[in-house]
Amino acid sequence: MTLQIEQVTKKFGDFSAVKDLSMTVKQGSMYGFLGANGAGKTTTFRMILGLLDPTEGTITWNGQPISYANSTHIGYLPEERGLYPKMKVEDQLVYLGQLRGMKKNDAKISAHNWLERFEVPHYANKKVEELSKGNQQKIQVIASVIHKPSLIILDEPFSGLDPVNVEMLKKAIMDIQKDGATIVFSSHRMDHVEELCEQLCIMHHGEAIVRGSLREVKRGFGRQNVRLKADFDLSFLSQIEGVDSFKPSIEGGVFQISEERTAHELLRTALTKGEIRYFAIEEPSLQDIFIEKVGKEHA
Numbered sequence: 001m002t003l004q005i006e007q008v009t010k011k012f013g014d015f016s017a018v019k020d021l022s023m024t025v026k027q028g029s030m031y032g033f034l035g036a037n038g039a040g041k042t043t044t045f046r047m048i049l050g051l052l053d054p055t056e057g058t059i060t061w062n063g064q065p066i067s068y069a070n071s072t073h074i075g076y077l078p079e080e081r082g083l084y085p086k087m088k089v090e091d092q093l094v095y096l097g098q099l100r101g102m103k104k105n106d107a108k109i110s111a112h113n114w115l116e117r118f119e120v121p122h123y124a125n126k127k128v129e130e131l132s133k134g135n136q137q138k139i140q141v142i143a144s145v146i147h148k149p150s151l152i153i154l155d156e157p158f159s160g161l162d163p164v165n166v167e168m169l170k171k172a173i174m175d176i177q178k179d180g181a182t183i184v185f186s187s188h189r190m191d192h193v194e195e196l197c198e199q200l201c202i203m204h205h206g207e208a209i210v211r212g213s214l215r216e217v218k219r220g221f222g223r224q225n226v227r228l229k230a231d232f233d234l235s236f237l238s239q240i241e242g243v244d245s246f247k248p249s250i251e252g253g254v255f256q257i258s259e260e261r262t263a264h265e266l267l268r269t270a271l272t273k274g275e276i277r278y279f280a281i282e283e284p285s286l287q288d289i290f291i292e293k294v295g296k297e298h299a
């Protein structure tokens with residue numbers, strides 16, 4: 001089973017929100033969608049789910065188009081969250097589980113397990129509107145996975161969560177993947193995608209400008225970072241030939257370079273000035289790649 005997106009374009013009038021997008025998500029993998037606001041992520045998700053028709057191209061899961069409305073195998077966390085504010089948490093989860101083909105009792109058991117897992121079992125009998133935004137978000141995530149879907153689309157699953165809850169959700173998502181589900185999610189946080197996804201795509205103005213495995217994407221960037229820590233100002237080193245940029249920090253700074261020999265030149269020159277407390281050649285982060293490709297104003 002693969003999710004196959006082939007040459008998909010979506011136009012709203014004359015405006016192309018998604019342009020000639022092709023990608024393959026393998027069964028059991030975790031795929032990350034990055035992009036600035038308005039890049040076309042949600043539009044792509046809606047097309048994957050059959051909630052919007054592509055203007056051109058095809059999207060299939062297991063060789064068939066998806067109709068989310070009729071499917072019991074798909075889980076979706078929509079960007080516009082949609083829980084019933086007046087309904088109690090457990091009743092709501094059971095109801096949504098049943099809508100996705102579960103028996104009432106199975107839905108009840110699953111709801112309880114998930115509420116325990118997200119450390120909110122005491123909210124079972126509270127109305128959704130009584131919960132904080134982050135806790136509502138957790139309930140919404142549970143609603144999208146309660147029926148054990150095989151393909152899960154999560155639009156910004158981490159938004160609104162505090163760091164403890166982000167970790168809890170990451171762990172849950174990894175476990176769901178280990179159980180065999182295929183997961184596609186969007187995020188504005190590069191570090192989440194870097195940590196969780198083997199495959200990723202950076203969208204920009206509707207186009208996939210970077211795509212592939214994390215390793216391919218990093219190698220393809222063709223740059224490395226040199227991190228130096230010292231008790232003196234390192235900015236003079238940015239004059240060295242081969243240094244593309246320098247980002248100072250409290251402890252020292254990070255130099256972006258294209259060739260490894262520049263790293264040695266940096267260290268050699270730095271040592272002529274004083275003691276160096278730390279030196280490392282690091283691969284670029286997704287944040288570096290995103291900023292370079294999409295632009296500083298969107299990072």
Ligand SMILES: Nc1ncnc2c1ncn2[C@@H]1O[C@H](COP(=O)(O)OP(=O)(O)OP(=O)(O)O)[C@@H](O)[C@H]1O
Nearest residue numbers: 012016017035036037038039040041042043044079
């Ligand atoms: N129904 C619509 N009619 C007209 N334009 C639309 C419609 N839906 C989306 N768009 C436009 O398509 C572009 C892509 O929007 P989309 O919601 O897919 O972006 P996104 O990457 O999900 O952004 P965000 O990170 O802000 O959620 C935007 O310019 C948006 O204004």
